[in-house]
Amino acid sequence: MKILVLNSGSSSIKFKLLQMPLEKIICSGMVERIGYEDAILRFKKDDINVQETVPIKTHREGLSILANYLTHPQKGAIKNPQDIHAVGHRVVHGGDSFAETTLINGDVKNEINYYSALAPLHNPPNLEGIEIAEKLFPTAKQVAVFDTAFYQTMPIKARKYAIPNTFYTEDNIKVYGFHGTSHKYVSEKAIKYLGKETSKIISIHLGNGCSMTAIVNGTSVDHSLGFAPSNGLIMGSRSGDIDHSVIFYLAESLGYSLNEIKQLLNKKSGMLGLTGSSDLRDIQAKAEEGDKNCQLAIDMNAYRIKKYIGGYAAAMNGLDALIFTAGIGENSSLIRRLACLDMDYLGIQLDLVKNEKQTNELREINTDSSQVKILVIPTNEELEIAKQVLELLS
Ligand code: ADP
Numbered sequence: 001m002k003i004l005v006l007n008s009g010s011s012s013i014k015f016k017l018l019q020m021p022l023e024k025i026i027c028s029g030m031v032e033r034i035g036y037e038d039a040i041l042r043f044k045k046d047d048i049n050v051q052e053t054v055p056i057k058t059h060r061e062g063l064s065i066l067a068n069y070l071t072h073p074q075k076g077a078i079k080n081p082q083d084i085h086a087v088g089h090r091v092v093h094g095g096d097s098f099a100e101t102t103l104i105n106g107d108v109k110n111e112i113n114y115y116s117a118l119a120p121l122h123n124p125p126n127l128e129g130i131e132i133a134e135k136l137f138p139t140a141k142q143v144a145v146f147d148t149a150f151y152q153t154m155p156i157k158a159r160k161y162a163i164p165n166t167f168y169t170e171d172n173i174k175v176y177g178f179h180g181t182s183h184k185y186v187s188e189k190a191i192k193y194l195g196k197e198t199s200k201i202i203s204i205h206l207g208n209g210c211s212m213t214a215i216v217n218g219t220s221v222d223h224s225l226g227f228a229p230s231n232g233l234i235m236g237s238r239s240g241d242i243d244h245s246v247i248f249y250l251a252e253s254l255g256y257s258l259n260e261i262k263q264l265l266n267k268k269s270g271m272l273g274l275t276g277s278s279d280l281r282d283i284q285a286k287a288e289e290g291d292k293n294c295q296l297a298i299d300m301n302a303y304r305i306k307k308y309i310g311g312y313a314a315a316m317n318g319l320d321a322l323i324f325t326a327g328i329g330e331n332s333s334l335i336r337r338l339a340c341l342d343m344d345y346l347g348i349q350l351d352l353v354k355n356e357k358q359t360n361e362l363r364e365i366n367t368d369s370s371q372v373k374i375l376v377i378p379t380n381e382e383l384e385i386a387k388q389v390l391e392l393l394s
Contacts, residue, residue, distance in 0.1 A: 002026065002083055003389050004070075004137065005382040006063075007090040008129025010121045011035065011208050011236070011278070013062045016382040017070065017077055017084070020390045023383060027077040029069060031062035033279070043069045045077050059125050060132055067136045086141040087133045088389035090381060092122035092178055092229065094146030101149075101388040104130060104142040112144065118176070118228045121209075121238075121266055143392060145385045150180025150213075151220050158222040158315075177223040179205045179326075183213040185384040186325045186377040189362055191218055194373065200316040202309055205379065206328035206335065208236035208278065212305070214312035222315055224308055230266060232308065234301045236278035239269035241304070271297055280328050280335070302338030309339070313346050321373040322348065330378055331358070336365070340374060347371030 001021075007014040014030040027045035039056035043049075043066070050069070056062045070076050078084065089104070093115040102108055109127060116123040134142055151159075159175045160168050167173040183203045191199050201215045210233035214222040224232030224240075234240045242265065250256040256264070264273075272278040274297035275286070287294035313319040323329075324336050333355045340350040349370035357363065366374040 001085045001390065001393070002078070003086050003088055003386045004084045004133075004140070005088045005090075005385045005389075006129050006133060007381060007385075008059055008063065008125045009090075009208070010125060013059060013066065013129065014382065015066055016386070018383065018386045020386050023386070027070070028382075029066050031056055031066065034059060034062050041065060043075070045075065048075050050075065059128050063129060063132045063136075081137045082139045084137050084140045086143055086389050086393060087137055088143045088145055088385040089126060089130050089133070090147065090181060090385055091126045091130075091144040092147045093119035093176065094144070094148045095176060096172055098144070098146045099149055099152050101143060101145045101392045103392065104144050108144060119178070120228075120262070122178075122229060141393060143389045145181060145388050147178045147180040147182075148176045150184045151175065151177030151223055153219045154221060154223065161227075173227060175223060175226045176228075177211075177213070177220070178225045178229040179209065179211045179213075180220075181381045181384045182325060182379040183211075183215070183220065183223075185381060186323050186379055187213070187215045187218065189377050190321050190323050190373075190375055193362060193375065194320060196320065199320050200318045201321045201323060202312045202319060203323045203325065204305060204309075204329055204339070205326045206233070206305075206324065206332070207326035209238070210235045210240070210326075210328070212308045212312065214316055216316055222312060233304050234274075234297075235270040237267050237270045237272040239265050239273070271301065274300070280332055284332065284334060298334065299338065302335055302341075305335070305339040306341075306343065309343065309348070310346065319346060319348075319372050321375055323375045323377050325377050325379040330376055336374075336376070348374065350374055 003018050003020050005016045011034050012032045016028040017026040019026055029043040032040045034056050037055045038053050041052045041054055095115050097111050112123055112127050182205050187201050187203050190201055198217055203213045205211050209229055212224045213220050230238050232240045250261050275283050275294045277283055283294045287298055328335055340348055349367040351365055351367045354365040362377045
């Protein structure tokens with residue numbers, strides 16, 4: 001069965017075409033930096049390796065270009081769109097409506113749209129991806145895999161906010177959690193690698209969106225994103241943790257409208273607000289040239305990660321492994337180094353040489369004497385999604 005997995009994210013679209021259950025990647029591709037003049041398009045199939053820098057304004061444009069590559073007579077991987085049996089979509093917010101992978105119909109799309117209010121950067125591009133895929137691959141089954149599903153097991157003390165109880169019981173205001181597919185995938189890899197019966201793991205997903213999950217024996221027990229994907233770590237354009245009094249001050253004293261505050265905190269804050277760029281590669285390059293704002297933003301970013309590591313180690317009463325994953329976690333030795341710096345008291349010791357090595361495999365980057373394993377594990381949300389789609393359709 002050929003399953004096309006689409007991850008239509010905030011600033012990128014990634015796809016993989018997989019032959020399942022063989023877990024064989026037929027081809028893959030991505031569009032990064034959507035919205036920029038120098039968006040990057042990649043397509044890979046066997047020894048065909050395309051990389052182009054092209055202006056791509058919208059997700060629709062990006063996905064159409066990728067679909068043209070898929071069916072391209074020479075470079076493509078399929079003869080016609082009917083060759084694809086199912087499209088598995090990563091959907092960020094499923095609220096309490098979707099605890100499981102689900103076949104998409106009109107009602108499901110309405111629900112995904114409903115949760116756009118809670119995930120304004122994600123559910124809209126996810127839904128757009130679904131609607132474009134329905135047109136491009138009309139005979140394929142369309143399936144949604146929800147990021148929120150991994151957190152249904154979290155204890156209520158970590159899911160509930162300290163506001164009056166009725167907001168939890170009647171209005172469903174609680175921690176939903178995000179990046180669940182990624183945290184599940186990398187933590188399962190780590191558990192296998194550790195080879196222990198029991199395990200306490202902190203999974204650190206650092207992409208444009210960033211989150212951390214505390215995982216005991218494969219089950220999530222705490223998580224840094226919350227009701228919407230805005231809490232916790234400093235992200236590409238999102239502030240992460242912020243005192244809610246700032247919001248009232250912005251509205252009451254500085255005259256910002258609610259919509260302006262939403263835009264400010266979701267789209268103009270985080271690394272973008274601190275440095276003018278949300279792309280860590282640019283920020284690191286400027287920091288190296290001596291840009292003080294970029295240097296400080298990187299320090300702040302790593303410091304926030306460090307605080308969550310401490311919190312989760314305390315919550316779990318121990319720590320066997322840290323996992324770094326996603327664009328920044330897998331590629332930025334600088335962020336990993338700063339986040340693990342001076343953490344010996346928790347048994348975390350980074351090997352600076354191993355930290356600089358770059359591979360696409362799971363790798364251990366702690367010193368031999370470190371009590372905690374520090375692992376870089378490439379996330380593979382696409383494979384995880386394909387597995388879940390196959391399971392549903394079988
Ligand atoms: P998302 O899927 O949330 O859109 P990704 O997981 O693709 O995001 O991660 C994007 C982030 O990874 C960007 O901030 C980008 O700068 C960063 N990144 C990618 N490659 C590198 C690299 N070699 N060094 C530092 N940061 C990198």
